[in-house]
Amino acid sequence: xxxxxxxxxxxxxxxxxxxxxxxxxxxxxxxxxxxxxxxxxxxxxxxxxxxxxxxxxxxxxxxxxxxxxxxxxxxxxxxxxxxxxxxxxxxxxxxxxxxxxxxxxxxxxxxxxxxxxxxxxxxxxxxxxxxxxxxxxxxxxxxxxxxxxxxxxxxxxxxxxxxxxxxxxxxxxxxxxxxxxxxxxxxxxxxxxxxxxxxxxxxxxxxxxxxx
Numbered sequence: 001x002x003x004x005x006x007x008x009x010x011x012x013x014x015x016x017x018x019x020x021x022x023x024x025x026x027x028x029x030x031x032x033x034x035x036x037x038x039x040x041x042x043x044x045x046x047x048x049x050x051x052x053x054x055x056x057x058x059x060x061x062x063x064x065x066x067x068x069x070x071x072x073x074x075x076x077x078x079x080x081x082x083x084x085x086x087x088x089x090x091x092x093x094x095x096x097x098x099x100x101x102x103x104x105x106x107x108x109x110x111x112x113x114x115x116x117x118x119x120x121x122x123x124x125x126x127x128x129x130x131x132x133x134x135x136x137x138x139x140x141x142x143x144x145x146x147x148x149x150x151x152x153x154x155x156x157x158x159x160x161x162x163x164x165x166x167x168x169x170x171x172x173x174x175x176x177x178x179x180x181x182x183x184x185x186x187x188x189x190x191x192x193x194x195x196x197x198x199x200x201x202x203x204x205x206x207x208x209x210x211x212x
Contacts, residue, residue, distance in 0.1 A: 001023060002023060002024075002025050003023065004025065007021070007024070009021060009024070011024060011026050012024075012025075012026055046075070047075060047175065050071060050074050050075055051071060053074075054067050054070055054071050054074070057070075058070070064179060065095065065098060065179065068156060068177060068179065069098065069099065069102045069104075071154075071177075072099075072102070072104055072154055073102060073103070073104075075153075075154070077104065077153040077154050078104065078105055078153065079104070079105040079106075079107060079150065079151070079152050079153055080099060080104050080105070080106060080107070080152055080153065080154045080155065080156060081106075081107045081108075081109065081147035081150070081152035081154070081155035081156065081172070081174065081176075082095065082096060082099070082106050082107065082108040082109070082155075082156050082158060083108075083109055083111070083140070083143040083144070083147065083155060083156070083157050083158070083160060083168050083172075084108065084109075084110060084111065084157075084158040084159055084160075085110075085111050085138075085158065085159035085160055085161070085182060086110050086111055086112050087159065087182075087184075088158055088159035088180070088188075089110065091158060091159070091180070092108060092110075092158055092159075095156070095158060095179065096108055099156075107146070107147055107150040107152050109142075109143040109146045109147060110143075111138040111139060111140065111143065111160060111161075111164065112136040112137075112138065112139065113139050113142050113143060113146065114136070114137075114139045114142050115136045116136055116137050116139060117134060117135065117136060117137065118135050118136070118137045120137070121137055123137065138160070138161055138164045140160060140164040140165065140167040140168040140171075141167055141168075141171050143168055144167070144168045144170075144171035144172040144173075145171060147172055147173075147174065148171075148172065148173045148174075152174050153174055154174050154175055154176070154177075155168075155172050155174050155175070155176040155177070156176070156177055156178070156179055157169075157176060157177070157178045157179065157181075158178075158179045158180055159180050159181065159182050159188060160181070160182060161182045162181075162182060165178070165181065165182075193205055
């Protein structure tokens, strides 16, 4: 089992200078060679090179929004998808304006598209945010399929819920990046929980008990 997150050797940072541990992925030479061949595939080679160049060009200076816009322009994309949460519709409009200002056509799809009641897919009414009211389900599969229908060349996710973003990634045909993720408790800054994990949030980050 690989455990890079617990590693203190970091043999990958200086190959040949440090010996990898017995369970280090660096020992998987055949697999790593196979991974290296992925970057030579026509559908990914230029994209990966461009993305890597963005890292160097804007290192520590460019915001993620600027990196994303620059990547799209450098790749020659004309049409991008924007899958966003209704709760971040103000932010979505701002991002949409920025993308359009940079010459991109934007296919934007909100998470509540379809207006399907949560009960229709088997969500118990008691598990809704407001049990006694109509609540449309988040519909990441539809967001992905609508982007596919419009043949977006690249997709951007803005604030989709945990797990809903996973569904979008699974069914979207175009490569996808994320501008922001959902964290209602921390103003969409989930790293705040990690920075406080040994302090204010100690003991408050374990899984909640969900009955039923």
